[in-house]
Amino acid sequence: MPWDEGLVNSLIYDQPDPKEGRVISYTAAVNEALALALEHDESVFVLGQGVDDPSAMFGATRGLHGRFGRTRVFDTPLSEESMMGVSAGAAMNGMRPVFMHNRPDFVLLAFNQLVTHAAKFHFMDNGQTNVPMVVWAAIGRGWGSGAQHSQAIHGMLLGVPGLKIVMPSTPYDAKGLLLSAILDNNPVCVFEHRWLMKKDGIVPEGVYRVPIGKGIYRRHGQDVTIVGASHAIELGLQAAKQLADEGIEADVIDLRTVKPIDEHIILESLARTGRIVVVDTAWMTGGLCAEVGCLAAEKGFAHLKAPVCRVGLPDVPTPAGYTLEQFYYPDASRIAAAARTLVRTGVAQPTAAR
């Protein structure tokens, strides 16, 4: 097995108990959401580079073109900007496109249509036009993905009114949030993480929805709040376990949606713990870390017993080699170290590596 797949397979995830429900993989959950949406709503169609090829978008789209036909599940030219606009135009005229990308990096080619068109029309047309579309992409990490294949771009999009952004962390959420995104009447970005794709989880059959805009507690504690989304939650939970062994109990909040953000759950937790560590799969500067940090300072100042602490990527492009990467990405022990220092000394160690 090549070392890349081996790496994903070797990630330590808690195995779900099959007695508690049906266990399927993360990609199977995404696939099921797409199939259900295609089955239940004729206006849904799925497009993207390679959605019908043997790799099938990490398996997320496997078999869909065979089952629903190539009119509804189709490959596209390498024309990201135009295809984003085509998706918006179809959405404005009664369709519900799901435009899939291997990586968020490719969505950057389409920012004009996503940011300046799809996100604007409903407001600009005074509510006369809805743009119910989904933009799906999986954040890369490792395997030499480097500066151009591992960007997490949600931070750049937080300041775009009219957009919604969801970032699932479990197979259950991957299915439920994707179904919510497809049924939503707005443009919704669904950013998955490549390292969650082999994760198994309990996923009910049939249609269910995870609400957009609501966070959830993954763990309860009273000493510190660890908040984030997507793969950062996996790391945050591992960090919380390490901390528990030392007698530090953490709240772990999975935001599930990063825009619009669930302010209530963050402030509610902060009121109990007085300390907050914001973790993200992306850069700390101007992104989710900065936004949640600002929220804590602006609306939760009275609760704070220590400074806000951010654990994300330093203001450095992603290196391709694993030799540099080991100093770059936050991991569970770094998150734990940041939380431990915050609780014990009241000092924030803001970055992952330095």
Added chain:
Amino acid sequence: MIRYSYSGEGVQGFGKLAQAHAPAFLIELYRSMLRIRRIEEEIERRYHQDQMKTPIHLVIGQEATSVGACAAMRRTDLLYSSHRTHGNYLAKGGDLNGMLCEMHCRANGCAGSRGGSMHLIDKSVGMAGTSAIVGGAVPIATGAALAAKLKNTGDVVMVFLGDATTEEGAASESLNFASLMQVPIVFFCENNFYSVQSPLYTRQPVRDIRTWASGYAMPAVTVDGMNVLAVYDATTRAVERARAGGGPSFIEAPVYRFRAHGGAGDDSKTGYRDLAECAAWEPYDPITMFGAHLRETGRLTDAAVEAMESEIADEIAASFTFALESANPTEADLYTHVYAD
């Protein structure tokens, strides 16, 4: 120096084309162009009063393309457009009150004062939307055509674009995809030779713009954009082809913009184009030419024109009054329609 010359047949160009149409239809085309011209002139006349706090991109000189092309469409067919949208909107049947209220930033504007003059919309007549980013509407319109095909609505989509749009990557991408998927769309290029003040030759190699489009395996024609009947005929063929499942077409229509890119008046004296060039195009003004033909052939009389002018003037005056007397939006209006329910 005259860099870009009129290359059509002038008034003679109407001869054979007009025979195929009933006089009432021809008169209606003339009236529609005249109405757009008078609306634009009144907007221009009042612009410095600063009541319309919105950019304007006048279509004076380009009425034939709007009117001829829209006359070939059904009401339910969808039209997308660019920043220069007044003529497209009015020709498709867009409500004048809605347009002038929008330009006066009123709550009852066609886009509730969120769009301004570059985002005129009237979905009741198929004026489906615009983009103020050059080339922005082309993919959107292509997506609308894809939706029409997937839903089998029988509707055709048309998108107006300028010569500079053909330089945008997304336009090339859209033509490629439209041809690949054989969606029912007409790409209508109003080539007025200048992007703001930059002439075509500084932006594109010298060749017919239609050859850019024909490279995407679709019919591409050039028609006299100052001749409303030539525009109507070419667009009718393209629309019928699209409706019959024949896929996309491209039409290039050379036109002349008698005013500045934006704002009131002409800015030719700044030197980006020769005043002699503007003067050379004046005899080929689409309304003057068509009016001359209709008079020569006895279809239009001075009395009829006078009656038309009077009706149009009354309509415009009433519409400006309506806009000026309409209510402004409130602070609460700002926060609506950020997200759809």
